Amino acid sequence: MDLSTRSREIQQRAREFTEKVFFPMELELEETDTLTRAQHQTIKEQVLHYRLNAIDHPIDVGGQGYNIFEQCLVHEEIGKATGGLWNHVWTPPLPLREATELQKKTYLVPACAGEIYIPYSISEPTGGSDAGGVKTTAVLDGDEYVINGEKMFASGCERADVILLHAIVDGDPNKPTVFIVDPKAPGFEITGLPKFMTHGGRDHPNVKYTNMRVPRDRILGEIGQGLELTKDWFLEARIWIGARCVGIASRALDLATNRAKERKQFGRAIIDFQGIEFMLADMATQTLAAKCMVYRVAEEIDAGLDRKIAHARVSAVKLFCSEMAGRVVDQALQIFGGRGYMREYAIERLYRDVRVERIWEGTSEIQKVIIGRHLRKRGPSVYSELM
Ligand SMILES: Cc1cc2nc3c(=O)[nH]c(=O)nc-3n(C[C@H](O)[C@H](O)[C@H](O)COP(=O)(O)OP(=O)(O)OC[C@H]3O[C@@H](n4cnc5c(N)ncnc54)[C@H](O)[C@@H]3O)c2cc1C
Known part of the structure; x- marks a missing residue:
């Protein structure tokens, strides 16, 4: 296939980034199982320098506006690095496209710029392959939803600024809904940091939500759209x-x-x-x-x-x-x-x-x-x- 000039340039840029920024970090990450603050900073600066942040989001919110083919060219290159380093080339969760204008301004724009980090948490001890088996509930009380439940494999939630949380409204499995929640709010607790085959400079914690109150305007999209x-x-x-x-x-x-x-x-x-x-x-x-x-x-x-x-x-x-x-x-x-x-x-x-x-x-x-x-x-x- 003859890649267009634009595609070739994106591919070369992602390749150079991977070889110059990620490959030299691989061995130290393997030794220490973690990235230093300085390495995190370097990655952030270089991702921005190489224009690889938020590749799947439109330019008007600070993304690169790449089409799917171009996104794949980037993932093919960054996927070559070991230790799960590719994960540090941030792509704010796609469902944020459904955000209101205010939510976009508050969450999506800074996430595209790498100023805040937003993971997406669905999996639970009971709801794994069957996402319909999610049991975390959100019950309306006044102007707020009250969240209760447990999440597993909540990648990156230990260092999240906000989390996209998949819960069911009123305990009704027909109302799966995504909430934008603040891990600093009372009721959020990391209950375990299991060890995994590869660390990749991030954890996949177990998380418990106990009577966490979330304003009703923090729903992403609509109730039941989860x-x-x-x-x-x-x-x-x-x-x-x-x-x-x-x-x-x-x-x-x-x-x-x-x-x-x-x-x-x-x-x-x-x-x-x-x-x-x-x-x-x-x-x-x-x-x-x-x-x-x-x-x-x-x-x-x-x-x-x-x-x-x-x-x-x-x-x-x-x-x-x-x-x-x-x-x-x-x-x-x-x-x-x-x-x-x-x-x-x-x-x-x-x-x-x-x-x-x-x-x-x-x-x-x-x-x-x-x-x-x-x-x-x-x-x-x-x-x-x-x-
Ligand atoms: C490192 C890591 C990071 C993760 N990060 C996240 C994250 O950020 N957010 C998140 O929400 N989740 C995350 N996950 C969870 C991941 O998506 C689940 O582990 C995965 O979907 C499988 O679910 P499970 O582990 O509960 O396995 P189970 O659903 O318990 O499945 C066990 C086995 O049964 C098989 N099985 C299940 N149902 C069927 C069926 N109908 N037919 C045939 N076989 C079946 C499965 O294929 C598997 O072999 C992460 C997982 C890992 C390991």
Whole structure:
């Protein structure tokens, strides 16, 4: 594919940012499991310098106004960095597009500029894959809602300025609603900071809400619109995962090819053993297939693909690319032999990092459930016919 001048410039800018800012931080992050205040500051300055903040929000609120294809180019590049560093290139949650003008001014504009941080918290001990199983309640009392419930995997809520909280109004599962809540208000409590496979300079705490009072004008969108807002978020989040997985696989392929050319055993470079060469050929083929899939579906969405079909295809992208990257990184690690098991090697870190891509924003099984539903409802052409 011949990238346009604009796309090529975005891709090069994101690549340079990743190589100059993120790659030099990888080893220290691996050693300390955290980013220093100075590193946070550097990332913030450089994200702004490279114009990578809020890539999915319009220019009039301080975003970059990139289309889906351009967003994927950025995620492909930043996804190459280990330790989950990509996460520090902030993208305020997409549902904020539904904010009122006042909410946009108060929350979205400063979030796009990187002045405040807003995570999105849905998952609960009981409501995981089944977002409809969310139990956190919001009950109107005078001019305020009273929030009670528990959240899990509340990424970044330990350092949030405000949180987009998914709750059900009046305990009615048909009224899933997103609230903009202030973690400094009474009733907010971090009850646990579990350890995860990769830290990435941020936590995923357990959070408890006890009689937290939220003014009624802090509803995002409308009462009952919660699941629809979450779906909007999934569309972008899932295709970004596809793009990041292409980035991960590309880096793994690059590292493994170079290693196989340099490493000599039995008097020859190991790439000259067909067992290794065939592994590399499989990895290259899968990476290319995933890349074509991401680019094509992204272009179709930008060209106005029906929203429901877009959701159907993006599930397939997320499923294929995350499973593909898991296989490719596994083979790359094998080519590194024992060194592939050492944390100082990027391939070992990629191996850990890539695992979560098959879990969050809907597991692989949930993507298959979605694909199955579309096959039944709309027929196989949703997947077999291009736009
Ligand atoms: C590091 C990390 C960060 C996260 N960050 C956030 C965040 O910021 N905000 C947020 O809201 N959530 C977040 N999550 C939560 C994440 O989205 C959930 O973990 C994920 O959706 C799966 O839910 P669960 O863990 O409850 O698994 P479960 O729903 O308990 O699933 C367990 C297993 O059952 C399978 N399963 C479930 N239902 C079906 C079915 N119908 N058919 C077939 N198989 C099924 C699943 O695929 C899985 O294999 C994060 C998770 C992690 C690990």
